[in-house]
Amino acid sequence: MDFSIASILALDGVTNGAVYALLALATVLLFAVTRVIFIPQGEFVAFGALTLAMMQAGTVPGTVWLVLVLAGLAALQEAVAGWRAHRPLRHTLRAVLGVLAWPVVAALVVRWAAPQQFPLGVQAVLTLALVTPLGGLIYRLAYESLADASVLVLLIVSVGVHFVLTGLGLYAFGAEGFRNPPFWDERFAWGPLTLSGQTLIVFGVSMALIVMLWLFFERSLWGKALRATAVNRLGARLMGISSTGAGRLSFTMAAFIGALSGLLIGPTTTIFYDSGFLIGLKGFVAAVFAGLSSYPLALVGALGVGLLESFGSFWASAFKEVIVFGAILPVLLWRSLRDPHVEEH
Template sequence: MDLTIAAILGLDGLTNGAIYALVALALVLVFSVTRIIFIPQGEFVAFGALTLASLQLGKVPGTVWLLLMMAVAAAVLDVTQGLRERWPAGRFKSVLLKTLALPVALSLATPWLLQQQPPLWLQVLLTLAIVTAMGPLLYRLAYRALSGASVLTLLIVSVGVHFALTGLGLVFFGAEGYRTPAFWEARFDVGPLSFTGQTLIIFGASVALLVAMYLFFERTLTGKALRATSVNRTGARLMGISGDAAGSQTFTMAAFIGALSGLLIAPSTTIYYDTGFLIGLKGFVAAVFGGLGSFPMALSGAIGVGLIESFGSFWASAFKEVIVFTVILPVLLWRSFVDPHHEEH
């Protein structure tokens, strides 16, 4: 291997690492606020890519109907809870409107927009809206009632949710893979390296999202409330911060990050209904570098995972996945020595 090949592999590793960084940040965010090891994060990535691919083919994406099904199921739970707790009529209306308004609007608007042959930027916005709206509904359906459960129980639920979403992905999108056109077809040569427009978009979008998250947590009241919940859930609840609202907001952000990651990776990788699981696992390996609690460490871990995968594919392409996932073993061993252990009751 000479320096030219090393530089090319390094660029490829950094590009993949930027995607894994977004997934890892979402995993750290969800775990910090809700204590949920969110295995289905990768499904949001796959749904984002497959939704855009369906829109580009002129078809109504299956995620629209999945979103509507989730909204109806959540509305049934809300009605059941309201009847049990004897809500007033005004609360019924406000809760049902909040649950059903956006999914119903998207299910009606998507077929109409497809008839108008919308431009790419509008397809991207529609994709982000559809997949992001699934986040709080998923929290409502699968996790909200178990917010006080142990981490192990929540992990088992996450495994079940992952298999359910994977199966639904197969039903709505089929077994064939999809790839979307690049957002920017330009190419720039810098010495031995060749930067594509899509690569620059990946770096730019990743940096912009990191800056936006920093400003959100540092400058906004909602972000500070989520930080308080991640530091001390009980103390935040005593100060009037709703744990359910924090969980719903966190899942909304995780769904948005996953959808954006899927849009960025779809032009360079063929996405299948189950591709998100592997991407999510690599993001999890990166998140483990920070003990599922440190954003900077998760970012560093994601870059490391991307570089290891890139160079591993050069030396032993058949074992690149094995190499990446083997890295987690010494990391877990190191974390077991440096982190204190607490018994959970």
């Protein structure tokens, strides 16, 4: 291996690591706020990429019907909860409309816009608007009633949600894989390296989103509420912060990050309905490196995973996944020896 090959592999690893960093940040966010180890984070990646691919083909994406069905179930759940709690009818109707508004409007707009063949940027925005509400709907249906359950129970639920979403993805998108066109197809020579416009977009969007997340948690009231919930759920409740609202917001943000990651990675690899699992798992490895608690360490871990995958594919391409996932073992051992064990009651 000479310097030029090493540079190309490093660039490829850092590019993939930037996407894994977004998924790792979403995983850390969800665990910190809700204590959910969210296995299906990669499904948002696949749904985002495949939704854009179907809109590129001029067909209505299956995500439209998936969002409408989940929104209907969540609205029914809200109506039953209002009836059991004997709330006034107007309050129940307002809550039901609050659940349905965003998903229904986004689904109807995408259903109308899909055959119109709008520019790629417009289709990307519509994809984000359609996939993002899936996060809040999944939290309402699968996790909200179990918010105070143990981490193990929440993990088991996450595994079940993963299998459900994978099956729904097969039904909605089919078994065929898709690769999206790049958002910018220019190429720039820099010594032995050739930078594509898509690579620059991946770097730019990833860094911009990381900075926006930092500003959100440091400057906004909602961000500070999420931080307070992550530090002490009971204390946040006593101060008037809704843990239910924090969970819904964090899952919505995770869905947005996942869908955006799918748009970024879609032009670089073929995405199938089940591709999100391996992609999300690599983000999870980076989050484990951070102890599921530190955003800067999650970023460092994601870059490490990307570099390990890139160089591993060069030296032993048949075992690159084994190399990446095997790297979690020394990290877990180090965490086990470094951190004290606390028995959860």
